[in-house]
Amino acid sequence: MEYDFKSTEAKWQKYWAENKTFHAKQAEDRPKYYVLDMFPYPSGAGLHVGHPLGYIASDIHARYKRLKGFNVLHPMGYDSFGLPAEQYAIQTGQHPAVTTEVNINRYREQLDKIGFSFDWSREIRTSDPAYYKWTQWIFLQLFDAWYSKDLNKAVPIKDLIDTFVIQGNKGVDAVCAEGTPQFSAEEWKEMSKNERQDILLNYRLAYLSESEVNWCPALGTVLANDEVKDGVSERGGHPVVQKKMMQWSMRITAYAERLLTGLDPLDWSDAIKELQRNWIGKSEGASVFFGVKDNDAKIEVFTTRPDTIFGVSFMVLAPEHKLVETITTAEHKAEVEAYIERTKKRTERERLAEVKNITGAFTGAYAIHPFTGAPVPIWIGDYVLAGYGTGAVMAVPSGDQRDWDFANHFNLPIPNVIEGADVSESASESKEGKLCNSEFLNGLPVKEAIKKAIDAIEERQIGTRKVNYKLRDAVFGRQRYWGEPIPIYYKNGIPKAVKTEHLPLELPEVDKFLPTEDGEPPLQRATTWNYDPEKGVVANGEGFPLETTTMPGWAGSSWYYLRYEDPNNTNAFADESAVNYWKNVDFYLGGSEHATGHLLYVRFWTKFLFDMGYIPFDEPAQKLVNQGMIQGVSKFVYRVEGTNQFVSKGLRKEYKTSAIHADVSFVNEHNELDIDAFKAWREDFKGAEFILEGGKYICGNEVEKMSKSKFNVVNPDELIEQYSADALRLHEMFLGPIEMHKPWNTQGIDGVTKFIRKLWRLFHSGENESFVVSEEAPTKAELKALHTAIQKVTSDMERLAFNTSVSNFMVAVNEFTSLKSNKRSILEPLTILLSCHAPHVAEELWSLLGHETSIVEAQWPEFDEKHLAEDEFNYPVSFNGKMRFTLPLSAGLSKDEIQDAVMSDERTQKYLDGKTPKKVIIVPKKIVNFVV
């Protein structure tokens, strides 16, 4: 009987669903193990073969852990708020909730066919009000919290208010906005309610402030830094400009140090940790104040090289720096203003594109060097960014290349401060060498000089030691419809929290999903978008206006792993017992593109919830694995320019051609084009003519990102239809190591398909291929093959080497086939070994073997070394490191015995050619090497 995968796979998928095989329960008798995939955004295009790669790997791991006796939690859900659904809604008028529902159903259908062990009873959707109620609740916790540097944790805001009443903000060491004023208890008491709220906004972890944002006019929305690529929006590629706007932000910078140090113990790849470290961008140095000649203003700069302060020959302010206006002298005013105007017009994209183009303007003002008292000319230049550090630099052209370039361009002096450094052609950025021309720092090596310089700066009270982070607070508001409403209303312009009993604050209905005519967010269109603290949401005209921006995509995904632990709880984001039992994720798998976005935010929220005492751990995932991207192999046809003629690849050099993507489904494994299918594909190819080589049209190849627009998408459904889900699972794993990027190649899928058939035949060696299994005791050879497989596959599973485990299955099945092995004692453990990769066929075989319960209830087979014991070892014999022949010898021989045996072999004598070996290296059970 041939293996009928279609009915078998459907049967077991139904069985798993009906028997709730994968429903996780809090069971204290087994250790818990939480396996999580980064949940998908359900796009309209459905899954392509790249998506399941990670899901298959994590599924194998989850199934393995289950067989090893763990109580496994392996959930799945959808990150269902997002821009594509909204864009589609804008174009078609369809409510995003409707298209999202359709897309989710399609995803679910596709996922179900692959046979995953997900606990679907825990499915979540970030756009479900029952879910985002808690996203909003966490937002309010952040709104009602501040960060105490003394306690190094987040604390409820009411503690801060209590302190203000007693002592004002003197002695309060908090992470707060720049320029927060000092006040006493008396002053606090005299403030109006509004003034107090304004002050508190400087401390809240979710706060409203005017900030420079990436405004995208085409999308009518603000984008986060990591959503802007090369000055255009990541999605859609629309231009982005800088604009000041009142925005909700998250004070993630409060957690910069903990986000950095917390990385060390995590079992994440070094690459990802390094990315996060660079993103956080800690630098240590000093903040120094420079006075301004004939002016009361002080210019604060941050420098990592305070030792080079005697090398300062000018200062540069960002054109946006607030002091520029006050210090510019009358005669330079026109020039400076013109320069500022010019900078404003340039988008970030242009500024990026013109790195080599050095520009700036002199303000006419001079700073006073804090040590020498010398006048230092103050310039403005757009290479200094307003948003980083203090927006001003003390320029040390001898020690910083950008300063050097600027000095060189404007003919400013370049004084050297490092002994022996040559600064005539470029700056000397090395931290080696000793200081010179630097008064009290002369003769000191750089590292010591830095210390001494900072001490001197602090002594003279012209600055302080300072740690600076590149990490910026995260903009949290979006001018969009399809996101979580921010649960805030405005009373006299002061933001106030919506009462938790009124959560979820549900998205209102709107007539259109576009911004309003005056550029207000789509929520402004709602007719019911006001709030009364007594009644909840009320019609416009009553109560107070609600916030109209919505949360960004990363809000819902910043805590979703916690919701899976108790997905239907209506009283809390998750019950205490659930978070205490399941804790954080043991194994998290997803793409490395989320390294600095999602993975930083989810760590931030986790630390915050930990600080507030809601969860007993402060990292979301102990182990993180990044799966590689599956690339598509695009196929090209070559059209002769100006004609409708297509020339085969080998002949294209003879013509002037342009390459055009052809759908991969028209091209076979020999790169031959199905001409009829191609002609029928598009109207303009109907009359196409073809110049063939050898009677065939050969296409070109290129590895590119798998994408609809490149016509190289391979759909998993079709492969499952043709080859089976088990074959797809095995094949995707067999392609290579999980973390590597690799081009998709359907050809090899025949190999794993044959393997499944071969496996099936091991169990069906009876007449007419009927099922037959022997109860006889296994032979030594069978046991050896079995235990070799157990040992190798177990190690593969532990190392997540799912590609080599597939090879090892093949080796085992090939071996048992040639041994004609059909013994239960062999086939049962083999079936268990395979069941994580190919669960459908394994379940079927398991039940044929007479088991009444699912194979997931089985135990992973134990490896026993005694079956591997070798009597002989086949020694490779090398001469000067070159392997010449092998010699089987008893495994128990001593070094001397081995040498004697090898020396007496006639081949040894041949290679020695009468010479006496200088040295003989013998490593028992490894190698014999003669040095001649």
Add this chain to the structure above:
RNA sequence: GCCCGAGUGGUGGAAUUGGUAGACACGCAGGACUUAAAAUCCUGUGGCCAUUGUGGCCGUGCGGGUUCAAGUCCCGCCUCGGGUACCA
């Protein structure tokens, strides 16, 4: 520029601690079975040279080095992929 990763047959890849390079597959070639095809099975398959056979030389991006022994370790380059960027 900087940071991370990778480079092995025609292809995907294997070699876990320095110890027989190319496991396992795909593809290809030849053969068996078949009226034929599919399916299945068998044989061969890194390159070059030699050959009845035994064999010889070269070979893991390139150039050096360490070592009895290097795909693996060290130094210097090249190429590709990913990330990131006027970050003071």
